[in-house]
Amino acid sequence: MKKHNFSAGPSVLSKEVIENTAKAVQDLNGIGLSVMELSHRGKEFQAVMDETVALFKELLDIPENYHVLFLGGGASMQFCMIPFNLLNKKAAYLETGTWAKKAIKEAKGFGEVDVAGSSADKNFNFIPKDFKIPEDADYFHITTNNTIFGTEIFEDYDSPVPLVADMSSDIFSRPVDVSKYAMIYGGAQKNLGPAGATFVIIRDDILGKVDRFIPTMLNYQTHIDQGSMFNTPPCLPIYTCMETLRWLKKLGGVKVMQKMNHEKADLLYGEIERNPLFEGTAEKDSRSIMNICFVMKPEYQELEKEFLEFTISKGMVGLKGHRSVGGFRASTYNALPRESVQALVDAMQEFEKKHAK
Numbered sequence: 170m171k172k173h174n175f176s177a178g179p180s181v182l183s184k185e186v187i188e189n190t191a192k193a194v195q196d197l198n199g200i201g202l203s204v205m206e207l208s209h210r211g212k213e214f215q216a217v218m219d220e221t222v223a224l225f226k227e228l229l230d231i232p233e234n235y236h237v238l239f240l241g242g243g244a245s246m247q248f249c250m251i252p253f254n255l256l257n258k259k260a261a262y263l264e265t266g267t268w269a270k271k272a273i274k275e276a277k278g279f280g281e282v283d284v285a286g287s288s289a290d291k292n293f294n295f296i297p298k299d300f301k302i303p304e305d306a307d308y309f310h311i312t313t314n315n316t317i318f319g320t321e322i323f324e325d326y327d328s329p330v331p332l333v334a335d336m337s338s339d340i341f342s343r344p345v346d347v348s349k350y351a352m353i354y355g356g357a358q359k360n361l362g363p364a365g366a367t368f369v370i371i372r373d374d375i376l377g378k379v380d381r382f383i384p385t386m387l388n389y390q391t392h393i394d395q396g397s398m399f400n401t402p403p404c405l406p407i408y409t410c411m412e413t414l415r416w417l418k419k420l421g422g423v424k425v426m427q428k429m430n431h432e433k434a435d436l437l438y439g440e441i442e443r444n445p446l447f448e449g450t451a452e453k454d455s456r457s458i459m460n461i462c463f464v465m466k467p468e469y470q471e472l473e474k475e476f477l478e479f480t481i482s483k484g485m486v487g488l489k490g491h492r493s494v495g496g497f498r499a500s501t502y503n504a505l506p507r508e509s510v511q512a513l514v515d516a517m518q519e520f521e522k523k524h525a526k
């Protein structure tokens with residue numbers, strides 16, 4: 170039986186996407202070759218790359234003057250590539266969690282970093298609101314969904330300087346006004362495909378403004394000029410991303426996905442609020458629709474391990490919270506079926522009947 174997969178990443182993919190990828194691994198479109206054994210420069214793989222880029226543009230309504238790239242190295246590689254390519258003197262960052270902190274650490278190696286806002290004082294359980302983006306920064310970097318702490322930025326900020334966003338864990342979960350961003354990036358392994366591919370949506374007018382030497386592989390211009398084919402791209406992960414985007418398009422696109430995601434999140438947050446055993450960790454107006462973090466109320470604390478084992482016995486995986494928050498984290502990415510969330514809610518109610526004082 171297929172498990173209810175609440176893993177934070179790599180995470181659940183739709184059954185159809187996995188089946189179609191398995192077919193292409195055996196034989197791509199009946200050409201007698203696996204998608205894994207094709208030249209990345211041949212016409213068959215070029216068609217995969219072209220369709221994936223086209224689906225990105227169509228589904229996110231990306232304006233003309235942007236490029237869509239697929240690179241290696243994960244979102245973590247972007248943490249250094251961004252300042253390498255964009256930071257002359259000073260960059261501004263919003264510090265909303267572990268990933269933002271890692272991005273800030275890299276930027277500090279290239280220049281001054283202005284932390285425009287931070288939620289560190291409350292263990293990152295909210296998104297700062299009253300911050301000012303410095304107008305003399307080379308760019309402003311945000312993490313739209315904080316995978317570990319379960320908070321999310323739903324607003325496309327108006328920024329006086331180029332806005333750069335790590336959307337690793339909420340890309341394609343809702344419509345985004347791409348024109349407000351100079352760059353959007355992320356690892357594929359949360360909402361898109363298997364680990365190994367990193368997507369970058371970038372406007373090229375932000376490039377060419379730093380004086381330092383940029384190694385060829387770390388230079389965005391290289392990958393723009395070569396259509397993500399300067400070196401061998403992660404072909405199989407890109408193929409799976411394409412299948413995910415085909416699936417997403419068939420379901421009706423990001424607006425439909427947003428509605429489904431809110432329904433799933435409302436169902437679970439509703440139960441967390443109602444159930445006397447549990448409580449959420451993120452502030453209500455900041456809480457994520459992708460990663461739902463909750464703990465056992467203090468008086469039930471000692472039942473945490475037992476509840477986790479209870480969910481495992483019911484075929485659920487990946488619910489253990491990140492060590493920096495504790496408790497539980499249910500990742501409810503696009504491909505997680507509503508039935509999985511319902512199964513978790515049922516388990517919480519069954520556990521309540523057994524244990525409520």
Ligand SMILES: *Cc1c(COP(=O)(O)O)cnc(C)c1O
Nearest residue numbers: 243244245268316335337338356
């Ligand atoms: C998972 C994650 C990362 C790290 O991605 P890698 O591909 O493992 O480098 C970075 N940022 C966010 C928001 C993430 O969720």
